[in-house]
Amino acid sequence: MPLSYYRFLLIACFLAGPTILSFGNIRVESSFNPATITLSNASTYQIIVHGSQQAPSGSVPSVKGLKFSSPPRTLRSASFINGVPSVRFELTFTVTPEKPGSFIVPSWEIEVENKTHKVPSANLQVLPPNQKDKLRQAEQRQQQEDLRQAAFLEFSCPRPFLFKGETVEAKVSLFLWDRLPVTRIDQVPAKNADGISITELGQPSEERNVRKFNKTYSVYSWNFGLTGAITGNHKITFESSIRVRIRNGRNSPFNNPFFNDPFFGFGREESLQVVSNTLDLEIKPLPNKDRPTSFQGAIGDLKINSNPDKNQVSVGDPIRLTCTIHGSGNFAAMPAPNLSFGDKFKVGPPAFSFSGNSMTKQEGSQTFEYIVTPLEAGILEIPSISFAYFNPEKEQYFSLNTSAHRIRVDPGKEWIAPADTTLSSAPKQAPQKQVQDLFQTDSDPGVWVTSLSLVDPIHSASFWILQVVLFLTVLVVIYLRIRKRKSASELLKKKEKVLLIKIREALKHKDSIGFHRILSKSIRLRVGIACKHAKTHALSSPEVVELLKSASFSKEVVDEALELLRLCDELEYAGSVTQKTDLDSTFRKSQSLLKKIK
Amino acid sequence: MKNIPFLLLILAFTQSWGVLICYGTSKDQLFYDAVRAEATGDLQQAVETYTEIKEAHSAPLHANLANLFYKLNDYPLSVLHFRKALLLDPENREYKANLSLALDKCGISQDSRNQNILSFSPTLYKYSLISLSILFWAGIILLIWFTRFPIKNKSFLFWVASWLILLILMYGFYNQQRNTSSMLQREVIAYQPPKDTNKPSDRISLRVFAGNASSANTSIPAGSSLFLDLGKNKQPRAHTSPDGEKWFLMRSLSGLNKGWVKEEEFRPVID
Numbered sequence: 048m049p050l051s052y053y054r055f056l057l058i059a060c061f062l063a064g065p066t067i068l069s070f071g072n073i074r075v076e077s078s079f080n081p082a083t084i085t086l087s088n089a090s091t092y093q094i095i096v097h098g099s100q101q102a103p104s105g106s107v108p109s110v111k112g113l114k115f116s117s118p119p120r121t122l123r124s125a126s127f128i129n130g131v132p133s134v135r136f137e138l139t140f141t142v143t144p145e146k147p148g149s150f151i152v153p154s155w156e157i158e159v160e161n162k163t164h165k166v167p168s169a170n171l172q173v174l175p176p177n178q179k180d181k182l183r184q185a186e187q188r189q190q191q192e193d194l195r196q197a198a199f200l201e202f203s204c205p206r207p208f209l210f211k212g213e214t215v216e217a218k219v220s221l222f223l224w225d226r227l228p229v230t231r232i233d234q235v236p237a238k239n240a241d242g243i244s245i246t247e248l249g250q251p252s253e254e255r256n257v258r259k260f261n262k263t264y265s266v267y268s269w270n271f272g273l274t275g276a277i278t279g280n281h282k283i284t285f286e287s288s289i290r291v292r293i294r295n296g297r298n299s300p301f302n303n304p305f306f307n308d309p310f311f312g313f314g315r316e317e318s319l320q321v322v323s324n325t326l327d328l329e330i331k332p333l334p335n336k337d338r339p340t341s342f343q344g345a346i347g348d349l350k351i352n353s354n355p356d357k358n359q360v361s362v363g364d365p366i367r368l369t370c371t372i373h374g375s376g377n378f379a380a381m382p383a384p385n386l387s388f389g390d391k392f393k394v395g396p397p398a399f400s401f402s403g404n405s406m407t408k409q410e411g412s413q414t415f416e417y418i419v420t421p422l423e424a425g426i427l428e429i430p431s432i433s434f435a436y437f438n439p440e441k442e443q444y445f446s447l448n449t450s451a452h453r454i455r456v457d458p459g460k461e462w463i464a465p466a467d468t469t470l471s472s473a474p475k476q477a478p479q480k481q482v483q484d485l486f487q488t489d490s491d492p493g494v495w496v497t498s499l500s501l502v503d504p505i506h507s508a509s510f511w512i513l514q515v516v517l518f519l520t521v522l523v524v525i526y527l528r529i530r531k532r533k534s535a536s537e538l539l540k541k542k543e544k545v546l547l548i549k550i551r552e553a554l555k556h557k558d559s560i561g562f563h564r565i566l567s568k569s570i571r572l573r574v575g576i577a578c579k580h581a582k583t584h585a586l587s588s589p590e591v592v593e594l595l596k597s598a599s600f601s602k603e604v605v606d607e608a609l610e611l612l613r614l615c616d617e618l619e620y621a622g623s624v625t626q627k628t629d630l631d632s633t634f635r636k637s638q639s640l641l642k643k644i645k
Numbered sequence: 646m647k648n649i650p651f652l653l654l655i656l657a658f659t660q661s662w663g664v665l666i667c668y669g670t671s672k673d674q675l676f677y678d679a680v681r682a683e684a685t686g687d688l689q690q691a692v693e694t695y696t697e698i699k700e701a702h703s704a705p706l707h708a709n710l711a712n713l714f715y716k717l718n719d720y721p722l723s724v725l726h727f728r729k730a731l732l733l734d735p736e737n738r739e740y741k742a743n744l745s746l747a748l749d750k751c752g753i754s755q756d757s758r759n760q761n762i763l764s765f766s767p768t769l770y771k772y773s774l775i776s777l778s779i780l781f782w783a784g785i786i787l788l789i790w791f792t793r794f795p796i797k798n799k800s801f802l803f804w805v806a807s808w809l810i811l812l813i814l815m816y817g818f819y820n821q822q823r824n825t826s827s828m829l830q831r832e833v834i835a836y837q838p839p840k841d842t843n844k845p846s847d848r849i850s851l852r853v854f855a856g857n858a859s860s861a862n863t864s865i866p867a868g869s870s871l872f873l874d875l876g877k878n879k880q881p882r883a884h885t886s887p888d889g890e891k892w893f894l895m896r897s898l899s900g901l902n903k904g905w906v907k908e909e910e911f912r913p914v915i916d
Contacts (some may be wrong), residue, residue: 489709494704514778
């Protein structure tokens with residue numbers, strides 16, 4: 048029986064097998080492989096359905112202490128055993144033990160082709176971990192610990208509790224292990240807590256070569272102002288994300304962060320979440336006892352002073368009264384002190400300005416500038432300003448008063464707005480544009496210039512510097528161009544010399560074919576130089592001759608060149624060396640021709 | 646002894662900075678004093694304080710002065726200082742709107758101001774020259790680098806021609822800007838002190854001859870722009886009359902109005 052017949056039969060059986068053989072006897076087997084393992088290893092629970100390739104249905108009974116993977120791996124197979132076709136369906140579960148002991152998967156039922164079949168029970172023996180397993184577990188723990196230590200956030204607050212509204216300077220630091228291939232910090236640390244507010248995190252300060260956990264870190268630290276907003280106990284964590292470069296394939300920093308040489312392969316970037324330690328912070332309410340009436344929410348350790356810009360003015364002249372609160376405290380939430388100067392002064396709304404650490408706004412000085420206008424003449428007194436604050440360290444309220452300032456106010460001249468007089472004398476006209484709204488006085492002098500004259504840019508130094516630079520560039524370009532041209536012509540001359548040497552060698556060895564081949568090259572090269580054609584070697588002999596004609600060479604030269612090139616072609620391509628030529632005379636002739644072609 | 650030159654150098658440096666700081670402070674101080682004077686209603690004092698600032702200009706300074714002159718009904722001077730402010734801050738919409746109001750007050754119609762006010766951008770002027778020079782030199786460099794003799798490529802000639810055309814166009818634009826700049830240097834604002842409040846100032850006569858007795862070609866409202874006529878020596882054409890009055894020949898931007906104007910009857914925009 049021919050081999051192809053067996054092949055055909057085999058293929059037919061495979062194709063028709065499930066249909067034909069599905070009517071056969073169905074038998075189910077189950078077993079663990081291996082049947083005995085240690086605690087740190089895994090086994091497989093295998094169910095084999097003989098006689099059918101249809102997927103069975105049913106559920107594996109749960110066994111306490113064993114964890115079955117889901118879904119199982121499946122395999123359909125067909126084979127010939129002693130000439131008898133056989134089919135089967137395999138289900139494989141990975142089983143992970145959770146404790147040592149002897150486990151039995153009891154007999155259970157499975158449904159195949161609408162018929163229920165019994166799956167026999169199977170035993171698995173789980174032994175306690177051996178020394179190797181213990182070592183592997185320790186290694187895994189170490190890897191997890193290493194990964195945790197590779198990048199972490201450290202958050203610190205100077206005090207374990209805050210008062211509501213109090214601001215302290217806190218710090219969050221991102222530790223990045225130097226061996227971790229971090230490409231960038233995706234997200235600056237963000238707080239995961241309610242009940243507190245923080246100032247914006249700006250640019251971090253960077254510190255290199257910080258030793259911790261026997262590792263070297265780069266540390267990025269953000270200082271910020273932390274303010275207690277809602278009373279109660281709060282758990283505060285910070286979270287950030289960084290991008291790390293990992294190798295493609297199986298090695299991942301999450302399985303093994305200490306992979307080799309990540310940057311030199313074609314790696315990819317992955318995001319890594321970094322979470323800080325949890326800090327328990329209590330926000331206490333401010334005490335009501337002994338709270339001064341002038342308290343407006345200032346908390347910290349503060350001082351106040353006030354200073355007018357002049358001591359002698361006329362009635363109506365503005366006085367700039369600067370009130371400065373300095374020290375450490377909640378400057379971001381600090382309102383301006385209330386001034387009550389009576390009827391003698393008119394007080395405008397204050398202008399705020401803060402100097403100090405603008406990121407945390409916790410330490411520095413806050414200036415409130417009031418415009419105070421005396422309304423009557425005489426020796427007036429700017430009263431003292433009362434200011435109360437709560438000191439969180441001493442946990443008590445303090446009241447401060449600035450010193451009073453005596454001001455001499457002269458009567459001055461009474462000014463009558465010219466607009467009023469003109470309007471009263473002028474006849475009433477139809478309402479025009481809102482002029483008063485447009486003519487605003489600029490209070491800032493702006494940028495001073497010495498002259499309004501338009502400077503002709505042609506007279507400016509920068510213009511002429513630009514011209515000189517461009518001119519020098521032109522000179523450089525000319526030099527490079529000449530150099531390039533010179534080197535090209537020198538190269539051609541060198542090439543010609545080499546060819547001449549080769550011709551002489553061929554002449555010496557009576558190598559007729561070689562002589563004519565090199566001679567042809569030499570003539571073409573010279574024609575190329577004379578006619579400024581870069582690729583004469585690619586031209587046929589008639590084309591080279593045409594080139595000579597077009598360059599107005601004499602007929603004698605053209606004919607000579609044609610004759611020599613034809614002779615070279617015949618000897619080189621015709622393959623005939625029967626024609627004896629006088630190489631010496633040809634050489635002389637060629638040299639004379641080459642001299643003429645210039 | 647060796648350190649004496651070094652110490653002298655430091656002394657000179659600190660002195661020069663001291664002078665600069667004092668200078669800066671005095672200008673700013675005068676400005677603030679003027680703002681304060683204006684706030685208290687002493688407009689005349691404010692104007693005097695502003696005018697004490699010598700050889701220093703800033704857009705807010707001229708705008709504030711223009712506002713003051715407007716409030717004092719001296720509209721031509723208001724126009725003059727708004728023009729100066731706009732030279733320093735050409736894009737300020739508030740100044741433009743205020744200038745328009747001041748011109749209205751001078752009795753200058755929208756049509757005549759469109760004909761007589763120059764539009765000029767110093768930035769555009771500067772960049773047109775720089776672009777022209779870069780285009781020129783870049784063309785030269787490319788020409789040197791890519792030219793191969795004999796020239797057979799037609800596209801090469803096309804590019805050279807395009808470059809030359811572009812160069813001519815760019816030069817034309819630059820030249821136009823240059824002429825405008827030159828005109829601006831010669832621009833003056835016709836001036837007549839205010840006689841009656843809240844009314845347009847008297848008109849300025851452009852006389853046929855440089856003399857009070859001469860008849861006028863035409864007259865223009867105070868606050869209008871005029872341009873000094875240049876002689877062959879590129880200097881303004883001027884004439885001093887026997888009574889010592891100095892006269893200048895002027896014309897409007899369109900050239901339609903031309904005549905002699907007395908020195909005190911105009912104020913230069915750029916002085």
